[in-house]
């Protein structure tokens with residue numbers, strides 16, 4: 344079994360793209376390293392008066408095309424290596440969809456569900472304060488990721504603004520609408536996943552109405568993807584969260600599942616189907632599998648048993664390289680994360696532009712612009728994959744790396 348870390352995986356993907364691009368060794372070496380990494384301690388007063396110190400990170404992988412951009416993750420398994428990999432993927436993703444950002448990521452080693460709302464607020468504000476030297480609308484703009492949400496973004500925006508002495512909405516994206524968020528941002532990642540899934544089905548000549556879909560992860564991305572794809576006519580046959588999943592070959596009702604989740608805090612135990620584990624869910628009979636939780640879910644252990652013929656990576660890094668090879672041999676279509684989930688950062692870019700101009704767009708305008716960027720990016724990735732005879736992942740990485748490398752060549756190396 345592979346012992347590669349997620350950072351090894353990210354480097355391997357870069358190396359493959361660099362080889363196909365015949366990238367100069369100097370630029371390749373620069374891109375293999377994050378530009379800067381910050382590790383912080385986040386002392387937090389707990390409700391019982393005790394103090395706990397959490398470990399946090401913020402990594403800027405690359406800033407050659409503009410300020411860096413990337414989410415903040417709260418999860419007990421966060422490591423510096425993971426944040427470095429996620430930051431590198433943000434660099435390629437922003438360049439692939441051609442928005443003027445570099446790549447960053449942040450994280451805190453914490454189980455947010457185990458903290459009270461007041462503890463979470465104090466921890467988030469202290470973390471924001473510790474990474475303050477790195478963030479700002481012209482420098483680095485955080486956003487939500489696994490375990491964080493628009494409330495956490497609001498606390499970060501308020502902490503930054505209070506320290507500056509005036510409101511700075513452009514310091515984070517994925518904020519509530521009331522403080523400068525964008526219409527359409529909360530569903531943007533899922534909407535992008537939906538546009539890409541529809542484009543893939545169309546390209547393969549498959550009917551949307553006959554597509555049976557399985558989604559792993561039922562958070563911001565997973566739950567919205569389920570809802571949007573069901574609205575398009577797809578049949579959702581299984582979904583899961585960290586506790587486990589529910590499967591019904593005759594189709595699940597997203598509306599009822601959402602109601603169950605609101606009451607129970609999980610979809611595990613929803614009685615519209617039979618219970619399945621997360622491992623079983625990945626191997627269920629379906630057409631489209633959408634991992635929307637964590638990295639490293641599809642491995643050499645289970646890749647042979649994946650029954651879907653299309654995998655759309657809503658999560659970052661769900662497929663290990665060994666699984667990728669097996670999927671290629673088996674002729675599965677794998678739409679890579681940096682393309683499939685780029686809707687989130689694209690609308691984050693729209694939010695930042697709106698904040699800087701203090702001029703806000705309608706949801707239809709946001710969704711139309713998102714759609715055209717996602718569809719154009721899909722066409723470029725598919726075109727390059729066919730021309731260069733490489734996987735869609737390598738093609739997407741090549742497009743991103745090539746744009747970043749061009750910026751490096753044009754700017755030159757300081758001093």
Ligand code: NAD
Nearest residue numbers: 488489490532560561562563564584585636658659684687
């Ligand atoms: P979230 O915290 O809102 O939801 C995560 C979901 O995954 C929850 O339902 C949780 O129960 C489930 N989960 C956690 N661990 C699991 C496990 N071991 N097995 C199965 N399910 C598990 O997070 P999110 O924002 O929806 O992010 C999900 C994925 O999408 C992450 O990989 C993230 O990096 C990626 N992503 C998010 C955005 C965004 O805008 N939020 C953008 C691009 C990519």
